[in-house]
Amino acid sequence: MAFMNKYVLSLLVLFLAFYYYSENEEFKPEMLQGKKVIVTGASKGIGREIAYHLAKMGAHVVVTARSKETLQKVVSHCLELGAASAHYIAGTMEDMAFAEQFVAKAGKLLGGLDMLILNHITNSSLSPFHDDIHYVRKSMEVNFFSYVVLTVAALPMLKQSNGSIAVVSSMAGKISQPLIAAYSASKFALDGFFSSIRKEHSLLKVNVSITLCILGLIDTDTAMEAIAGVMNLSPAPKEECALEIIKGAALRQDELYYDKSRWTIFLLGNPGRKILEFFSLKNYNMEKFIKT
Ligand SMILES: NC(=O)c1ccc[n+]([C@@H]2O[C@H](COP(=O)([O-])OP(=O)(O)OC[C@H]3O[C@@H](n4cnc5c(N)ncnc54)[C@H](OP(=O)(O)O)[C@@H]3O)[C@@H](O)[C@H]2O)c1
Ligand SMILES: *[C@@H]1O[C@H](CO)[C@@H](O)[C@H](O)[C@H]1NC(C)=O
Ligand SMILES: *[C@@H]1O[C@H](CO)[C@@H](O)[C@H](O)[C@H]1NC(C)=O
Ligand SMILES: *[C@@H]1O[C@H](CO)[C@@H](O)[C@H](O)[C@H]1NC(C)=O
Numbered sequence: 001m002a003f004m005n006k007y008v009l010s011l012l013v014l015f016l017a018f019y020y021y022s023e024n025e026e027f028k029p030e031m032l033q034g035k036k037v038i039v040t041g042a043s044k045g046i047g048r049e050i051a052y053h054l055a056k057m058g059a060h061v062v063v064t065a066r067s068k069e070t071l072q073k074v075v076s077h078c079l080e081l082g083a084a085s086a087h088y089i090a091g092t093m094e095d096m097a098f099a100e101q102f103v104a105k106a107g108k109l110l111g112g113l114d115m116l117i118l119n120h121i122t123n124s125s126l127s128p129f130h131d132d133i134h135y136v137r138k139s140m141e142v143n144f145f146s147y148v149v150l151t152v153a154a155l156p157m158l159k160q161s162n163g164s165i166a167v168v169s170s171m172a173g174k175i176s177q178p179l180i181a182a183y184s185a186s187k188f189a190l191d192g193f194f195s196s197i198r199k200e201h202s203l204l205k206v207n208v209s210i211t212l213c214i215l216g217l218i219d220t221d222t223a224m225e226a227i228a229g230v231m232n233l234s235p236a237p238k239e240e241c242a243l244e245i246i247k248g249a250a251l252r253q254d255e256l257y258y259d260k261s262r263w264t265i266f267l268l269g270n271p272g273r274k275i276l277e278f279f280s281l282k283n284y285n286m287e288k289f290i291k292t
Helices: 002-021 045-056 068-081 096-110 133-161 181-203 221-227 238-250 262-268 271-283
Strands: 036-040 060-065 085-090 115-118 164-170 209-215 255-258
Touching: 036 045, 036 096, 036 133, 045 060, 045 068, 045 221, 045 238, 060 068, 060 096, 068 085, 085 096, 096 133, 115 133, 115 238, 133 164, 133 181, 164 181, 164 238, 181 209, 181 271, 209 238, 238 255, 255 262
Parallel strands: 036 060, 036 115, 060 085, 115 164, 164 209, 209 255
Antiparallel strands: none
């Protein structure tokens, strides 16, 4: 028994050492120069900061959200900052036909696609769940299902470019918290879906990376208004958060954690899950799914 424990413990240490030290390629802003990138939910908050960073790095960007006026401003500022090109396409991600057509149009504008940054969410507020099933459905559609539709539409282009997908999620997509049941459900769904697809990509040799971004509280206007009077927490800055998301995607990391506190990041790592996933992969024979 003592032997087993020692054995398991050293295996665990080795595994974690491998896991945490295998992702240390260095990020350089030039990695994004001339790259073709889509950013959703880019009219304000973190999405807008992502667009501005990409612009400074000299990328081609297409941004989307519902409000045309703010998107116009984002596009002109992107051009001032040095974007190789910048366009917007306005519409709502409640409409799956829009989501699909958006990617097709953006792909035409860009002439391909290197990076898809999925960031938009439907509006939410902190309150106990009573009976608003329509809001649960809306959250699943906008925060989750539209991400699937956008990904399906973008994958052919991303496969051609060995591209990457960044999926913006939250601590609420890893641990449970009160007052955000619908939001939390949609963020957990992203983890289930995109982490499963990532495993398939690795087994089927599809070279499109998926980076799930787990964010703590960030100082966007929306978040600050939502928590006012309910939570007393100090947020992390949206500018740095946006940069970390781009870095994570460019370095093709599986997951990215960004929070004010290093402790949260450490504790959220969930080595148990990683170990179980690592060993469960050994049980699959994927031969019949590999296209020849
Ligand atoms: N801020 C935080 O504390 C925090 C923490 C953890 C995770 N996150 C995640 O970070 C991401 C960005 O959050 P944020 O705080 O930056 O949010 P935000 O400032 O409220 O921005 C949300 C964006 O989504 C767009 N949007 C809203 N409804 C839409 C719809 N129906 N169709 C298409 N676009 C829509 C908004 O533009 P329009 O209104 O013009 O459509 C806006 O551009 C989200 O995925 C969020 O879950 C944020
Ligand atoms: C979302 O915004 C709409 C329109 O502004 C509003 O009617 C609704 O109450 C908001 N929902 C939440 C959950 O904040
Ligand atoms: C994608 O990667 C494959 C090998 O991994 C390589 O042969 C191909 O040239 C790459 N394509 C692009 C566009 O980088
Ligand atoms: C996947 O694509 C990336 C980016 O082009 C490249 O650096 C990497 O070598 C490719 N990996 C494989 C296994 O082809």
